[in-house]
Amino acid sequence: HxxxxxxxxxxxxxxxxxxxxxxxxxxxxxxxxxxxxxxxxxxxxxxxxxxxxxxxxxxxxxxxxxxxxxxxxxxxxxxxxxxxxxxxxxxxxxxxxxxxxxxxxxxxxxxxxxxxxxxxxxxxxxxxxxxxxxxxxxxxxxxxxxxxxxxEPHSVPSAPTISRWLANTVASDDRFAEKYRLELMAEYASTLFxxxxxxxxxxxxxxxESINGRLRHGEQALPLNALTAVEDDGSPLIAPWLERYQPRHWLARLLEVVILPVWHLLVAHGIGVEAHAQNTVLIHCDGWPVGIALRDFHDSVEYVESYLAPSTGQPDFGPRNTMYQNAADNRYYRMATPEALRELAMDTLFVYNLSELAGFCEDQFGLCEAHFWKQVRTVLANHRRDHPELEARLYQLGATAPSILSESLMTRKLRGPAAPECHHRIANPLTGNCGQTAAALITPTQSVRA
Structure with missing residues (x-):
């Protein structure tokens, strides 16, 4: 991280x-x-x-x-x-x-x-x-x-259930196979003392599951945070790819491949995943992005009961259903409002993932961050255009508010693991009128107690 x-x-x-x-x-x-x-x-x-x-x-x-x-x-x-x-x-x-x-x-x-x-x-x-x-x-x-x-003790016996629920959700929506390729490295078994x-x-x-079983002929994979890696000679790991495919062309494709599966799972189905750059694995053919794989679901998947799509349904934990049903919102997988899902997805995908790449592309390849975030907004606008039936659900998320809450990682570190989560307010580069850099994304402008 x-x-x-x-x-x-x-x-x-x-x-x-x-x-x-x-x-x-x-x-x-x-x-x-x-x-x-x-x-x-x-x-x-x-x-x-x-x-x-x-x-x-x-x-x-x-x-x-x-x-x-x-x-x-x-x-x-x-x-x-x-x-x-x-x-x-x-x-x-x-x-x-x-x-x-x-x-x-x-x-x-x-x-x-x-x-x-x-x-x-x-x-x-x-x-x-x-x-x-x-x-x-x-x-x-x-x-x-x-x-x-x-x-997290409750999550270990529940991990296979969560993985099956996600897999069934993805398999039930042909758009993941046709347009938004998403592979899931399922947690298929568990044991707990x-x-x-x-x-x-x-x-x-x-x-x-190993990523190897999810790759097709000619495909390779690497965690997304490797995109900002630099070789011993000072050259970026991805430099040959950008030279081969042209920087702006490659970046446009990468953003589509990385963003749309996570965004569609959130907006169309009501499931938020922790898609930071370590949990997100890029699948590529000779450097050309073709899809992503996600991992680590047992304690980093969230939903809001009223925001789940009718066809999605809640996970069935069998004998453990009663424990989860009787628990308060925001304790386990069930959140109270779509805002919690918005924060999880945007923190991990945009704030703690793509902002790193945005700064790196400007420093190394001269792709200014304003163009980077404009391209992100284009990807999201195209998804909105392609799915007018999701307009009301998009409005519930509030993803284009001028400012958004983000987890305050430094405050959490200083207070210790047992401290409650803390948040601060940051400028939202998805509004289209701020031209924010990665530095602005992670600089607190207002301290807020969780």
């Missing part, structure tokens, strides 16, 4: 930890595995459990997992398996997990399975032994930017 004032402010990692588990080192490591009593776990998987472990681990490692169960006296009828990041294992073994290990409620099985490397967020781990297999998202009790990178409230969210796993 380079837009964040403290985007590398990791608290909890030693120098050795950075070398072993930081993405900069490129180190690869195996996960530790635990056998945990089923009464203390929430397991959500799409197929029978034994078949799941064989599919995820491969036959050899699945047999080694079973052997480790036998070695520790853990019976499969009473125990299930949870992978754990090696840093998190060292952090928990002599503290919060000590009593559970002593009673045998949790049993350490040792390291096994494929090797992984960390992504930008530290806790998302990419499989380097078998790149086509799932990315695992594991909790880490490490501060990174404004948050402790554990997992729920034995002790003191470590809620500190032990669990989300299995996320």
């Amino acid at each position: 380079p837009y964040h004032p403290c985007f590398k402010a990791r608290t909890g990692f030693s120098l050795s930890d950075h070398q072993h588990y930081g993405p900069e080192s490129g180190n690869r490591f195996r996960l530790h595995w635990l056998a945990v009593e089923r009464s203390c776990t929430d397991l959500a998987i799409p197929i029978k459990e034994q078949a799941f472990w064989f599919d995820e681990l491969g036959h050899e490692q699945a047999y080694l997992l079973r052997a480790a169960f036998n070695r520790t006296g853990a019976n499969w009828s009473r125990f299930t398996a949870i992978p754990v990041h090696p840093w998190q294992w060292q952090h928990l073994r002599n503290s919060e997990l000590e009593s559970s290990l002593a009673t045998g409620q949790v049993r350490h099985l040792g390291p096994l399975g494929d090797r992984y490397r960390p992504g930008q967020s530290l806790r998302s781990l990419f499989n380097v032994s078998r790149p086509g297999k799932a990315t695992l998202k594991l909790p880490l009790a490490v501060g990174n930017t404004s948050s402790i990178r554990t997992l 729920s034995g002790h409230q003191s470590i809620a969210g500190h032990l669990g796993c989300l299995w996320r």
Whole structure:
């Protein structure tokens, strides 16, 4: 998150930890595995459990997992398996997990399975032994930017439901396939240790689909924040692409490909997603943008019940429906007003994503920011022209107000992760009369309590 004032402010990692588990080192490591009593776990998987472990681990490692169960006296009828990041294992073994290990409620099985490397967020781990297999998202009790990178407990068992709901929504609308290509890296399975409230969210796993399975012949992918990367020789990573396709032509195509899937999901269906430049993956053919993939849905998807399209419907959480239905708005996935959806989408897509690229294109390629935001407005105006049936829904969002609220990241960092969200008011470049730069987007003009 380079837009964040403290985007590398990791608290909890030693120098050795950075070398072993930081993405900069490129180190690869195996996960530790635990056998945990089923009464203390929430397991959500799409197929029978034994078949799941064989599919995820491969036959050899699945047999080694079973052997480790036998070695520790853990019976499969009473125990299930949870992978754990090696840093998190060292952090928990002599503290919060000590009593559970002593009673045998949790049993350490040792390291096994494929090797992984960390992504930008530290806790998302990419499989380097078998790149086509799932990315695992594991909790880490490490501060990174404004948050402790554990997992929100309610969201882990609900992740597969949210992913299925999004996938069904996208599949039901032909315009995503025909005009606004959107691939979803679904969180299709999850497990959570729920034995002790003191470590809620500190032990669990989300299995996320690999981008490899979403690419067609000749396509490649990279996270959107790589578009502002600079090579060792000082040249922009994307310079060859702009030379090949002409800067303004390429930029116009990029903005269509990046904006329209997120915007259409919001306006046509009433679903807001956290499409910042780390969660958004650009799909391209030799540098030419053809679509995007989104990831990280379990705790970053929002909707307003009254704003959902009639054909979309709410997610069905099964036995967990009552918990969500009885909860107050703004606590989980259900927000109180469309303004919350507007803020999520515009913060992550425009303020914390495209504003970085706008400044970069001006500095590196002479594409002035005023032209950049004019092109953004053109993309949105064309969507509005193509979908007159959405006019009333657009009005409800209030996306073209002269000023908008945006999350105050620095205030949140200084107050700590437990502090309530804070916002400030910023000029809105989508109004068409401000010609704002990226700097104006992230400079507070008014401090407002959430």
